[in-house]
Amino acid sequence: MKICVLVKEVPDAAVEKRMDPGSKRLDRSGEKNLNPFDTHAIEAAMQIKEGGKVDVSEIVAVTMGPDSAERALHKAVSLGADRSVHLTDDSLAGSDVCATGYALAKVLESESPDLVLLGQQSDDGECYTIGAVVADHLKMPSLTQVIEMDTQEGKLTCRRQAEYGYDTVEVDLPAVISVGDAINEPRYPSLKAIMGAKKKQLDKRSAGDVGIEDGKVGEQGSRTAVLAINPPPEKQAGEIIEDEDTNETVEKIVAWLDERKLLA
C-alpha cells in the first residue's frame, strides 16, 4: 500500500495573523510551521505501516506552496515520511479552495496512492474542505473528521464524529481520509531523523509537470472573489483578573457571580 499524506505550511500559532490589504490574501511573511493537524495524519500513516496488518511500501508527503514550504516537507519526513513532493509554481498563487483542491488532486494522480491522509483542517484557513474536494476530483470515496481508523487489506473501518454522535463507516480503498487530532499523539522526531530529513528525496514539480490546465488555478481559476475586508462589529472587552492571590481571586469571582444573581 502506498500512502500519500497532504501537508501544509501554515503561519506559526504564536504569530499574529493579518490580511495583506493589497492582495486581500493572508500575509504569510512571519514564522511558519507544519500544520499541527497534518502531524496527526503522518502519525496515522506511520501507525498503519508499523501495525503490520497491511504492507505499506512507502509514505509520501505532498504539499503545494512557495519555496518556503520545503521546510514543512522536511518536518514531515523527519516524522516518518519516506520522501516528499513539492508542487510549486507561480501560477498557483491566489488559488481558492476549488483551485487548490484541483491542483493537489493532479499531483496525487501522478503518484497513484492507495490511501490519501490529511489533517481535517488547517490552522490558517480553517476550511475542513480540501479532503472532500480532492476526493471528488480523484473519484475516490472520502470521509472527514475521522478519529479512529482500522486498516485491513483493501478497506478501512473509520469512526468519526457527526451531527448526532459517532458514526462508524466502512470505506473501500483507494480513499481520501481527513483525520482529527484525537486520532493519535504524534511522535517527536529523533535528532537523527531531523538531521537526515534534508537528505531524503524531495521532488519539485511545476503545474505543467502534473498536467494542471492553464486557467484552472491561481486567481484566474478561482471561483470566489473577495470584495472587501471589514473589521468585525465592536464588542466590549470583558474584565480580566490575573490570579496572584487565589483567595482574593475567588472572592472576586464569587462577588461577580453574586452581583448577577447567579448564586441563588
Place this chain on the structure above:
Amino acid sequence: MSILTYALHFEGEFNKNSLGAVSEAGKLASEIGGEAAAIVIGGDDLTDDLCKSLGSYGASKVYRVRGEEGLAQPVVDAMAKVISDNGFKYALFGGGLLGFEIGAGLTARLNAGVTMEVTAVKAQDGKLVAERPILQDSAIVDVDYVGEPGIIIGRLNAFEIAEGGSGDAEVVDVEVEFSDFSNKCRVVKRGEQGESEINIEDAEILVAGGRGLGKAEGFGLCEELAQSLGGAVAATRAVVDAGWYPYAAQIGQTGKTVAPKLYLAAGISGAIQHKVGMQSSENIVAINKDPNAPIFEFSDLGIVGDLNKILPKLTEAVKAKKGA
C-alpha cells in the same frame, strides 16, 4: 429556481441547522427574485408529510432522493443532478459536518466557488454576497461568486429558523445514479452517543472543561463546581474525542449549542468551533493559564491562572456563600 438547500434528518426530524438554512434560503430567494427549494435523502422515514413540512420554513419544492443518509458523496451526486437539471444559482448549507463535506464535494464536481463558516448572506443587485469571519474573527470578508452555482456553507446557528411560510412544499421524487465511488462508503452505525446521557441544553448553569484540565480525572473539579452551582458539566470536542467525557456533553460545531445564564469555561482555549456552540450564553466566565487564549476575547470575566488551584477554592466559596 435560485437557491437549493440540503436538509439533513435523523429519526424523523430535520436538523436544526438545516431548518435554519431552508428559512434563510426562503428569505434570500424572495429578495433576489427567485424560489427556494430543499433536497432530502434517505429511506422510507422520509414521508410525504415530513417533506411537505419544509414548506412552512420557506421551501416551495422538496426534491426527495432514495439513498443512504449520513454520507456526503451520495448527496453530492444528487445535488449536482438537481442543480444541473433545474438551474439553481446557489447551494446553501447550515453549519455542521455534512455541510462542509457536501459543499466541498459539490465545489469540485461543479467547478464552483465555495465559502464556509459564513455568518451572514446579503442580497445585492440580484446576487448573493457571503460574509465570512476570518483569522479568529478578527476580520470579515465579503465574498462574491464567479460563475454558477455559488456554494455557501453557514456557521453553526448562523441562520435563524423562521416558521410560518406558505404551507406545504411540493414533493418531487428524483432518481439519481450514484457515482461508483459514492457506493464505496457504507454506514455501519450512525449516531452512537457514548455511555451516558446528559441534558446540557436545558441547564441554566454550565461548567465546561477543555484540554487545560490535563487529564480525564480533571473533570472531577468541574463536576464538584457544577454541583455547588446547581448546574451541569459540558466539554469541548478535543476532550470528548480523547475519551475524557461523553459525547452527550459536547459543545460546538459537531456537538450541542447552548445558551445558559452562566457558562464557566475551565481550561478551554476558545477555538472557533467551540465558540459557535456557546457564544449566546448570557454570562461567560473563563479560567485559563494562557493570557493569550482566544476565549478571553469574548468572555465577560476572564481569570488568568491555574484552574487546579482556583476551581477547588471556588467550589468551597460557592458552597459557603449558598449555605449562608
